[in-house]
Amino acid sequence: MISPQMTLITLLCVPTVVAVGTIFGALLRSVSIRAQVQGEKTTAVADEAVANMRTVRAFAMEENEEQLFQEEAALAMNLNIHLGFGIGWFQAGTNLFLNGMVLATIYMGGYLLSTNQLSPGELMSYLMATQTIQRSLAQISLLFGSVIRGMASGTRVFEYMEMKPSIPLHGGLIIPEDKLKGNIEFKNVQFAYPTRSEQTVLKDFNLSIPAGKTVAIVGASGNGKSTVVALLERFYDVNGGCILLDGNDLRSLDPSWLRKRALGLISQEPILFGTSILENIRYGKPDASDEEVVKAARLANAHEFITNFPQGYSTLVGERGATLSGGQKQRIAIARALLKNPTVLLLDEATSALDTESEKIVQAALDKAQHGRTVIVIAHRLSTVQNADIIVVLHRGKIVEMGNHESLKKLKGYYWSLTYQQQEPPAG
Numbered sequence: 001m002i003s004p005q006m007t008l009i010t011l012l013c014v015p016t017v018v019a020v021g022t023i024f025g026a027l028l029r030s031v032s033i034r035a036q037v038q039g040e041k042t043t044a045v046a047d048e049a050v051a052n053m054r055t056v057r058a059f060a061m062e063e064n065e066e067q068l069f070q071e072e073a074a075l076a077m078n079l080n081i082h083l084g085f086g087i088g089w090f091q092a093g094t095n096l097f098l099n100g101m102v103l104a105t106i107y108m109g110g111y112l113l114s115t116n117q118l119s120p121g122e123l124m125s126y127l128m129a130t131q132t133i134q135r136s137l138a139q140i141s142l143l144f145g146s147v148i149r150g151m152a153s154g155t156r157v158f159e160y161m162e163m164k165p166s167i168p169l170h171g172g173l174i175i176p177e178d179k180l181k182g183n184i185e186f187k188n189v190q191f192a193y194p195t196r197s198e199q200t201v202l203k204d205f206n207l208s209i210p211a212g213k214t215v216a217i218v219g220a221s222g223n224g225k226s227t228v229v230a231l232l233e234r235f236y237d238v239n240g241g242c243i244l245l246d247g248n249d250l251r252s253l254d255p256s257w258l259r260k261r262a263l264g265l266i267s268q269e270p271i272l273f274g275t276s277i278l279e280n281i282r283y284g285k286p287d288a289s290d291e292e293v294v295k296a297a298r299l300a301n302a303h304e305f306i307t308n309f310p311q312g313y314s315t316l317v318g319e320r321g322a323t324l325s326g327g328q329k330q331r332i333a334i335a336r337a338l339l340k341n342p343t344v345l346l347l348d349e350a351t352s353a354l355d356t357e358s359e360k361i362v363q364a365a366l367d368k369a370q371h372g373r374t375v376i377v378i379a380h381r382l383s384t385v386q387n388a389d390i391i392v393v394l395h396r397g398k399i400v401e402m403g404n405h406e407s408l409k410k411l412k413g414y415y416w417s418l419t420y421q422q423q424e425p426p427a428g
């Protein structure tokens with residue numbers, strides 16, 4: 001005989017546990033996501049301090065960094081404690097409830113047995129069934145914490161996986177080798193960075209660079225020189241107008257091909273990887289042979305100093321190239337860029353961080369590297385760009401003067417005043 005009271009106990013208990021678990025789960029999942037975001041922030045603070053260790057030490061900021069880390073870690077700890085308590089309370093409550101269900105079955109069964117409404121056999125089978133349900137639900141409640149944490153992590157992983165880059169990596173036209181010349185044209189380019197859309201960086205920017213010519217872009221700091229390079233590399237798309245490479249809109253070209261084959265970028269801060277010199281140069285063209293690497297190193301005036309190291313090309317450069325001088329790092333970066341034999345070379349303040357002696361050596365390497373390519377040089381020190389075919393003066397995102405060194409000097413305008421400012425005071 002089926003006892004309606006005892007069936008009712010089971011029917012009430014199971015959905016209650018499931019409903020409470022669902023509501024509680026949603027609450028705890030949001031705490032878990034917050035705890036993970038805070039954990040990431042804490043790691044980022046530590047990461048930044050370790051990566052910029054020399055700056056931290058030079059400014060004696062160790063204690064401040066430690067305090068900043070402790071504050072972020074304390075927030076992460078509090079959120080994790082809340083999460084732990086939440087999961088703990090849920091597990092304790094569920095176990096209490098489920099054991100109460102068994103107790104209620106025994107109590108109700110005992111009463112029904114004493115009033116002859118239930119046989120001992122029926123009570124036993126009720127008890128067995130209740131215990132099976134109790135054990136299964138108790139197991140689920142044990143897994144509850146892992147499920148909550150796993151779901152929160154999964155959500156964040158899938159969020160990242162589903163992010164679409166605004167500029168795709170692949171897809172689009174590839175200019176055949178025999179048609180790739182290196183003519184560049186900026187037509188009425190307008191641009192503002194997405195994070196600061198109210199500040200127009202380039203306005204009505206028009207510039208035509210014939211293949212094989214060297215163009216220098218100069219101007220005071222913050223006038224948009226590096227932005228020109230960033231747009232050519234298609235790190236961002238223009239807001240208006242267009243940029244053409246051999247008559248093709250950059251947006252129609254395959255971005256991966258553009259960066260891998262057509263353009264070679266050398267910036268102020270060469271970033272090296274913590275591996276050997278050989279591998280760092282080969283980064284420019286992963287399938288390059290050792291001979292090609294050596295050829296590129298020679299072109300970059302790097303071969304000699306590399307072979308002077310006891311381990312030659314196998315020398316490990318340390319994290320971010322920490323065991324090399326600025327000039328050596330820059331020449332490795334030049335060799336890396338030259339290895340892919342780019343049609344257009346972009347030099348963004350490539351020698352600005354170097355002292356006069358290293359600058360001379362690196363400049364000599366760059367002069368060799370510029371041969372037969374379209375080159376865009378961005379420079380602060382005007383002495384390094386006097387030989388450029390065209391010098392463009394940028395002021396507040398607009399071209400205000402254009403010509404060669406002599407013609408611009410005669411104008412006695414922006415270029416002349418920039419040169420004047422940089423003139424070294426007479427000795428003595």
Ligand SMILES: Nc1ncnc2c1ncn2[C@@H]1O[C@H](COP(=O)(O)OP(=O)(O)OP(=O)(O)O)[C@@H](O)[C@H]1O
Pocket residue numbers: 193194195196201219220221222223224225226227228
């Ligand atoms: N990622 C960015 N997000 C928002 N604004 C930016 C970004 N990068 C640069 N800017 C802003 O764009 C303007 C032009 O910067 P850009 O780096 O092109 O100048 P620059 O002439 O190369 O300066 P410098 O000679 O100091 O390197 C500046 O006002 C700068 O603050």
